[in-house]
Amino acid sequence: MRHAVIALLLLAAAQPARYDLVLRNGRIVDGTGSPWYRGDVAIADDTIAAIAPSIDASAARTIDVHGAVIAPGFIDIHTHARRGIFEVPTAPNYVGQGVTTVIEGPDGSSPLPLAPFLAKLNDLHKTPNIGLFVGQGSVREAVIGSVDRKATADELQKERDIVEQAMKDGAFGLSTGLFYVPGTFTPTEEVIELARVAGTYGGMHESHQRDEASKLIDSVKETIRIGEEGHLPTQISHAKAMGVASWGKSEEMLRLVDEARARGVDVTLDQYPYTASSTSVAAALMPAWLLEGGNEKTLARLKDPTTRAKAKLEVIDRIKNERGGGDPKNVQFASCAFDPSLNGRNLADATHRHDLTETVENAAETAMWIVEKGGCSGIFHAISEDDIVRILRHPATMIASDGEVPVFGRANPHPRSYGTFARVLGVYVREKRVITLEDAIRKMSSFPAARLRLTDRGVLRPGMKADIAVFDPATVRDTATYEKPHSYAEGFSVVIVNGQVAFENGQMTSARPGIVLRPAR
């Protein structure tokens, strides 16, 4: 008898554990928007194997989460992660706030061709999963250059071919940056032609709109039209209304979205929860005609007094009414290669340092001088809280950071890279109660997954890939600010990517489980 027991025990010990990992005692928020429930989650290899009120089967490892939320890993549909991912392949700014997938190639800008870049990403030992859009601006740049004219029939065919190849290589769709040079030189009809190609392959369109300020509503109509006539899903990226004169326009934007959806156009939005945006000082404050044709031409134009005076008037207008937020103090520098001591300072400081009094006119002069010096990236404080709340509440809005992978401590980036997801959960769910916890998680997981046609991620369900974020809803918060952006989010205890624990106890682990994702076809 005794021998039999020992034999059984030995047999049990020799049996491999049924699961690799079990998370116990969670509040499961499954990503669909359904209310949370108590349960355990079992993982085998890279897959969720079981979810049940209590899982007692053997596991190689068990983690008691003590009532914390267990949610699907967050999918960030709009990032500039190629800025930094090769230097910091763990992307702790993202993973530490529950993001397990980052999507690149936004705003009309992507590497071309896609295949070698995807291969390079594939070879990188990285923590998050990553996928790509193909950028319309990059396509146009490759075929036509950065000039303000229509494409010839021949050029348009070349652009179509590049988009088609990118879709075959694994792009999730076509991104546009019609605000930027050279995207801004593209007629809507040309964008639609390329959107059709992406749509044929099951892709979507996402847009950094042509104008997020005075002509916002025209731009929303254009984004909807690209979806409607291009026959594919379309998305307003980082939805916002820039400049005091445009505050409140989110109401009409959302009405147009609702009307389009009612007639069958699949239009959605994404958003980051901050009252400032970020891009280059040149793109934000200089007119497109000044930037046409590249840097040398820009510098030559600025040397000509008449042209400079003409540009200055437009820069003044942009500071007063658009991205400048009405005051040079609202233009903050993120990274200035020519003078890093400007990082974190604002355009009023720079104007002062440039030996000028801090008027808007002198600030415009200083901004042009900065562009001549090689330029800076900036943070532009020009968005109203009311618009943020209104857009966030809309059911067709998902969360996306528009961020990058910062090198910790370097420059003064927008805090969104460190805090977007934690901020929504801390400020807009817990403190302001703008949306529920379950809806916030849906906007971070199943919604972007469905948008990208990632059929095996974004929901906690047996058979899905085990991308998981565990956090305490009572303490989750962002800590990155405009003054001190290099600061990690708090409240996350465990983050799992493809079944492997990538973040635990406030630290990245040695796991590098991230893979390159392609849409299901």
Ligand SMILES: [Zn+2]
């Ligand atoms: Zn953008």
